[in-house]
Structures are given as C-alpha cells and as structure tokens.
Amino acid sequence: MENNKLFLHKGIVYGISTLLLIPILATFIYSLSSSWGATILPDGFSLKWYGALLTDPRFIDAFGRSLFICIASLLLATVLVLPMIFVVFYYYPKLDKVMNLLILLPFAVPPVVSSVGLLQLYADSTFQLIGTPWILVGTYFTIALPFMYRAIANSFTAINLKDLIDAAHLLGASTTKAFLLIILPNLKKGLLASLFLSFSFLLGEFVFANILVGTRYETLQIYLYNMRQTSGHFTSALVMTYFAFIFLCTWLASRLTRGNNL
Amino acid sequence: MNTKVIKQEQENITKQSLLSTLATYKPALWLIPFALFFYLFQIAPMVWVFINSFIYEEEWSIENYQEIFDSAFILQSFHNSLWISFWSSLVGLILAGLLVSSLRHLNSRIKEAMIAFTNMSSNFAGVPLAFAFIIILGTNGAVTLLLQKWGLIEDFNLYSSWGLLTLYIYFQIPLGALLLYPAFDALKKDAYEAAALLGASPFQYWVKIGFPILSPALLGTFIILFANAIGAYASVYALTSGNYNMVTIRIASLVSGDLFLEPNLAAAISVLLMLLLAFITAINQWLIARSYHGK
Numbered sequence: 001m002e003n004n005k006l007f008l009h010k011g012i013v014y015g016i017s018t019l020l021l022i023p024i025l026a027t028f029i030y031s032l033s034s035s036w037g038a039t040i041l042p043d044g045f046s047l048k049w050y051g052a053l054l055t056d057p058r059f060i061d062a063f064g065r066s067l068f069i070c071i072a073s074l075l076l077a078t079v080l081v082l083p084m085i086f087v088v089f090y091y092y093p094k095l096d097k098v099m100n101l102l103i104l105l106p107f108a109v110p111p112v113v114s115s116v117g118l119l120q121l122y123a124d125s126t127f128q129l130i131g132t133p134w135i136l137v138g139t140y141f142t143i144a145l146p147f148m149y150r151a152i153a154n155s156f157t158a159i160n161l162k163d164l165i166d167a168a169h170l171l172g173a174s175t176t177k178a179f180l181l182i183i184l185p186n187l188k189k190g191l192l193a194s195l196f197l198s199f200s201f202l203l204g205e206f207v208f209a210n211i212l213v214g215t216r217y218e219t220l221q222i223y224l225y226n227m228r229q230t231s232g233h234f235t236s237a238l239v240m241t242y243f244a245f246i247f248l249c250t251w252l253a254s255r256l257t258r259g260n261n262l
Numbered sequence: 263m264n265t266k267v268i269k270q271e272q273e274n275i276t277k278q279s280l281l282s283t284l285a286t287y288k289p290a291l292w293l294i295p296f297a298l299f300f301y302l303f304q305i306a307p308m309v310w311v312f313i314n315s316f317i318y319e320e321e322w323s324i325e326n327y328q329e330i331f332d333s334a335f336i337l338q339s340f341h342n343s344l345w346i347s348f349w350s351s352l353v354g355l356i357l358a359g360l361l362v363s364s365l366r367h368l369n370s371r372i373k374e375a376m377i378a379f380t381n382m383s384s385n386f387a388g389v390p391l392a393f394a395f396i397i398i399l400g401t402n403g404a405v406t407l408l409l410q411k412w413g414l415i416e417d418f419n420l421y422s423s424w425g426l427l428t429l430y431i432y433f434q435i436p437l438g439a440l441l442l443y444p445a446f447d448a449l450k451k452d453a454y455e456a457a458a459l460l461g462a463s464p465f466q467y468w469v470k471i472g473f474p475i476l477s478p479a480l481l482g483t484f485i486i487l488f489a490n491a492i493g494a495y496a497s498v499y500a501l502t503s504g505n506y507n508m509v510t511i512r513i514a515s516l517v518s519g520d521l522f523l524e525p526n527l528a529a530a531i532s533v534l535l536m537l538l539l540a541f542i543t544a545i546n547q548w549l550i551a552r553s554y555h556g557k
Binding site: 005006008009010012013016017019020021022023024026027030076079080081083084086087088090091092102105106107108109110111112113114115116117118119120121138139141142145200201204206207210211214221224225228232235236239242243246247250251254 | 289290292293295296299300302303304305306307308309310314360361364365367368372376378379380381382383385386387388389390393394395396397398404405432435489492493496500510513514517518525528529532535536
C-alpha cells in the first residue's frame with residue numbers, strides 16, 4: 001500500500017518533468033543532428049551547426065549587443081536602486097509598503113501596453129531614443145527593479161541596519177562612508193544573486209526589443225527571431241547556446257542565495 | 263517694542279523649522295534619480311495610454327472604446343486571449359499542484375533537483391520555446407510523427423488554438439510550481455495523521471483540510487498565471503508571426519505594424535486589458551477573503 005503510493009507520486013513527478021524535458025531535449029538532439037527530416041529519429045550526428053553559429057559574425061554582434069544592453073541596464077538599476085533602498089530603510093521605513101506596491105507595476109502592466117506609451121512619448125524626443133539601445137536600458141531597469149528590490153530589501157531586513165550605522169557614526173564615520181564600507185559588503189550576496197537572476201530574465205526579453213527597437217539594433221532575441229527561416233538545426237544550436245548561458249546565470253544566482261542562508 | 267521682538271522671534275522660528283524640515287528631507291534627495299527614471303519609463307507611458315485612450319482625432323471622446331465594441335475582430339482577440347489564458351492557467355495550476363504535492367513524498371535530493379529544474383525551465387519561454395515547439399510538434403516534428411504513428415492523433419496543427427494552448431500550458435507549469443512550493447509547506451504531516459487517526463479517508467482529508475488551507479495560495483497563483491498568459495506576446499508572435507488573433511498581438515500591430523497605425527485605439531484596448539486584469543484580481547481577492555484563511 002505504502003509502496004504503491006510512493007510509486008504513484010514518483011510517477012507523477014517523473015511524468016510531468018519528462019513532459020517539461022521533452023522540448024529541451026529534442027532541441028538539443030536536433031542541434032546535434034546533421035539532418036532530421038520527416039522521420040522520428042535523426043540521420044546522424046555532428047557539431048557543424050554549433051560551428052556555423054559560432055563563426056557567424058551576426059551572432060557574435062547580436063550577442064555582444066545583448067550583453068551590452070543587459071549590463072548597462074543592470075548598472076543603471078544598481079546605481080538607482082541601492083541608494084533608494086538604503087534611504088527608504090534607514091530614513092523612511094514606512095515607504096517600504098509604498099515601494100512594495102510600486103514594484104508590482106512592472107509585473108502588472110504587460111510590456112506590450114507600456115511600449116504603446118513609450119513609442120508615442122519618445123517618438124520625437126530631441127535625444128533620439130526609439131530605435132536605439134538607450135530606450136531598452138531605461139525599460140529594462142523597470143523589469144529588473146522588482147527582483148532587485150525584493151532581494152536587496154530582504155538583505156536589509158536581515159542585518160541590523162540602524163545599529164550598524166549608529167555604531168559607525170559613533171566611531172566617526174559619515175553616513176555615506178558607513179553605507180559604502182559596512183552596509184554594502186553585507187548586501188553583496190543578495191545584490192549579486194538578484195543581478196544574475198535579472199540578467200537571465202533580461203537576456204530573454206523580446207517584446208520591448210521587438211516593438212521599440214527591432215532590427216535597428218539587433219539583440220540576441222531579435223536575431224533568433226530573424227533566423228526563423230533558416231535551418232531548424234541552426235536555430236536549435238542557437239537556442240541551446242542561449243539556454244546554456246541562462247542556465248549558468250540561474251545556477252550562479254541559486255548558489256549565491258543558498259550561500260546567503262547559511 | 264514687543265511686537266518687534268515677537269516678529270523677530272517668529273521669523274527665527276520659521277527659519278529654524280524650515281531648516282529642520284529641509285534637514286529631514288535631505289536624504290529624500292537620493293530618491294529623486296530613481297523616481298525620475300521610474301516615472302519616465304513606467305508611470306509616464308501608463309498615463310499616456312490612459313489619457314490618449316479617450317482622445318479621438320484630437321478631441322475628448324469615447325470613440326476608441328466604441329470602435330472596439332463595434333469591431334468583431336478586436337472582440338475576437340479578447341475572446342481568444344481569455345480562452346487561452348483561462349484554460350492554460352487552470353491546467354497549468356493543476357499539473358503544477360500535482361507535481362508539488364507528489365514531490366513532498368519523495369526524498370530531499372530529488373526535491374532539490376526538481377526545484378532547480380523548474381527554476382531553469384521557467385526561463386525556457388518566449389521565442390526559444392516557440393522554436394522548440396515547432397521542432398517537436400510542427401508539421402514534421404518528431405513528436406507529431408510519433409503520435410501519428412501510434413494513431414493517437416490524426417493531424418495536429420501547432421499554429422491553431424489547441425497548439426497555442428499546449429505551448430501556454432508548457433510555460434505555465436514551471437511558474438506555477440515555483441509559486442506553489444512554499445505554499446505546500448503549510449500542509450503539516452501532523453494534520454494528515456490526526457485526520458487519519460480520526461478515521462478520515464485521504465479524499466476527506468483533501469476536501470476538508472488540505473484544499474481549504476491551500477485555497478488562498480492556489481487562487482493567488484492562478485491570478486499570476488492568468489496575468490502572465492494574457493500579457494504574453496513573444497511566444498505567440500514567434501509561433502504564428504502575429505497571425506493568430508490575440509489582444510497583445512492586436513495592440514502591437516496597431517503601434518508597430520506596417521499598415522495604418524492607430525496608437526489611440528491601441529491605448530483603449532490596453533486600458534480594457536488592464537481593467538479586465540483588475541476585475542479578475544478583484545474577484546480573486548474576494549474569493550480569498552471568503553476562504554478558510556480569511557475567516
């Protein structure tokens with residue numbers, strides 16, 4: 001009876017995870033097979049699609065652009081969010097409630113809706129924004145904001161902020177110095193984990209990139225979309241390379257958060 | 263003489279209070295850069311959308327909204343989006359719930375591996391996911407051919423509503439599981455054992471204890487999945503090149519299509535979409551308030 005039950009639970013878990021695994025695995029096999037026509041199994045295996053991908057300068061460029069946008073927006077987000085959270089937690093703890101509502105907005109408003117307004121607002125701005133990476137840096141900051149706020153706010157509640165700063169003040173440090181030398185090192189893990197998480201999320205962003213910029217500044221996702229007419233093996237190799245990168249980021253993020261709990 | 267002194271003192275007091283108020287607000291200066299960027303890229307676009315949905319040919323009017331309700335095409339996009347969002351959220355929630363509840367009975371190593379795996383596969387969405395689905399479930403996809411060979415399906419069209427539903431369910435499962443993991447920890451083994459001692463069958467336990475405890479989490483997860491599905495754009499766009507009629511596809515094509523652009527109509531559709539989401543969230547909150555934990 002107990003064994004039967006365990007069998008059932010195992011069946012459910014393995015069954016559902018197999019369903020989730022099939023598309024990933026199939027894409028992986030497809031990227032490794034030399035050709036796979038209208039048959040159930042591929043004809044042969046080779047690494048040529050990865051070779052073709054990694055020597056395509058358009059791929060390298062798109063990847064570089066995506067990296068640039070993601071890193072720039074995460075830098076912007078860090079510079080804006082870190083002092084903001086510190087001020088909120090140290091001077092106006094009541095604002096935390098307001099912030100928790102505000103950071104829901106990027107979740108609640110679908111990117112398609114935001115881009116309607118963004119397109120019209122910045123279409124004729126004196127400083128060209130639409131069609132350039134800069135509009136994406138600004139919007140990606142809002143995407144990263146909820147992740148970063150939650151993670152960093154958690155780190156803030158975990159440390160004894162008031163006492164730490166007061167002690168530093170007593171020893172003659174200014175608030176800025178106390179923040180940089182004492183608070184910041186305590187936030188490092190939470191900050192890094194949220195950065196990796198946001199990074200993997202931003203690398204997969206397609207909606208803003210497609211509507212606001214499109215082919216004028218081809219990012220990884222736009223490149224992926226534009227390659228849809230080429231060989232499926234090639235796009236599979238592209239998807240797997242992208243996925244490996246994402247996997248690395250989420251793995252780093254989860255390692256850091258686990259380390260944080262110890 | 264007295265009045266002069268009083269005046270002077272009053273001035274001093276106002277000066278002092280002004281200075282002290284300034285001093286208390288000085289840290290708030292650090293909030294300004296953040297507030298500025300948040301306003302420019304999050305608030306301002308929303309405000310623009312709201313205001314311009316009521317402007318038709320440079321005049322205040324509800325013409326845009328009337329156009330939506332007169333257009334069978336736009337109404338169909340709402341119908342399609344609602345249909346897919348509802349069913350994909352429901353099926354996704356059930357499968358995720360089954361996964362999470364069964365996982366509790368397995369050992370912790372499998373559990374940790376599964377959490378890591380769902381975390382990873384929740385990132386498999388959008389354009390890459392659409393491509394993977396084309397490879398395995400497209401007209402010549404390996405799984406399509408396999409299922410046809412076994413006689414399970416005659417003809418599967420990935421680019422139809424059922425194909426899209428499959429794709430949506432796929433990306434709802436990991437997200438649902440990630441949201442449900444913490445909720446299922448609220449189910450204590452003691453409660454199950456106590457119920458069993460008092461003679462309850464597993465079925466009775468679930469109906470009377472397990473489900474009521476979980477219902478707020480299940481409803482909350484459902485609403486997040488629903489919002490996730492109704493706002494989704496990348497996967498359906500990549501799969502059908504924007505040929506399947508969904509709300510997000512309509513909005514995008516009205517602002518960035520090749521034909522005539524009607525940003526104000528797009529704004530009105532956006533406002534209706536947001537209202538719909540708000541309405542569903544309100545029903546959800548009402549259900550949560552009525553459920554076990556709300557009492």
